[in-house]
Amino acid sequence: MEHRIERIKKQLHAQSYKLTPQREATVRVLLEREEDHLSAEDIYLLVKEKAPEIGLATVYRTLELLSELKVVDKINFGDGVSRYDLRKEGAAHFHHHLVCMECGAVEEIVEDLLEDVEKKIEDEWQFQVKDHRLTFHGICRKCQQKNNANN
Amino acid sequence: MEHRIERIKKQLHAQSYKLTPQREATVRVLLEREEDHLSAEDIYLLVKEKAPEIGLATVYRTLELLSELKVVDKINFGDGVSRYDLRKEGAAHFHHHLVCMECGAVEEIVEDLLEDVEKKIEDEWQFQVKDHRLTFHGICRKCQQKNNANN
């Protein structure tokens, strides 16, 4: 955790931004709740527990900044709020979601499923791929079981 | 075109909705501008040209309805507005996008690229896939050429 923060700090400095206490508090929340697809409001409330003086706008600004630096992914499940996910280090941007249409649960897949597909896109469409977003909508295991039980 | 409208009409009736003139006008705009990833506001302005009395809320209502009936896909490129795409008939929901990070152009791919991947998801995660969204972010051919010319 401290190592990760140290690296983010360096990334910020490289662009002549500072890791202020507010920004650090925000990053810490993101690190602690890595799997949770938090909204800006969620993050704001969590940061507030530790740093009560922080303002909502600062959280938005920080998330925007981290998003530009590719430290977080700003994602959207179509429910009217943006959610922010810390990128895994290394195989960073391959990061897919399974959204259950019944219960709303979101599962995460870090494995890269699209290596071949990306190659195809680059070859056949001459489109230079930098990133991708892949979301599956369907029925999660639990809801399938629940549905079977009810029939 | 008329055939398509006829079918949508039947689909609506099957759920005891009517194809009102306002709804029909909206569908016609969607048919005419099939490739354009229009926002609700865009669609509203286009419908207004032909049916000036229509209200924005009705357009939203119609799009929501068509979305429920899976006639259109409500998609989101992360720019704060929802966009609405008429589904291709038949191989309906396989419908991907290439979004250029420089000029913002959106190209569309109708080919299904994910057959194998979907199988994998269903097998390994026991997640029953109903639909998916796949968007690539990168540099389009034109911008690549422009960049090469400038260097």
Place this chain on the structure above:
DNA sequence: TTATTATTTGTTAATGATTATCATTAGTTT
């Protein structure tokens, strides 16, 4: 047909997420 009921509409107001403004504070540089 006429009365009744249910849908759909247009207008307008409300909502809610995000962004802009701006005075204040903290950090740097000289």
Place this chain on the structure above:
DNA sequence: AAACTAATGATAATCATTAACAAATAATAA
């Protein structure tokens, strides 16, 4: 310390979307 810059918190503004509601339209029953 003085001068300058960057970042912050509070709040107002913006903008897409939704809700409320009265009027219009269509469907149904009598």
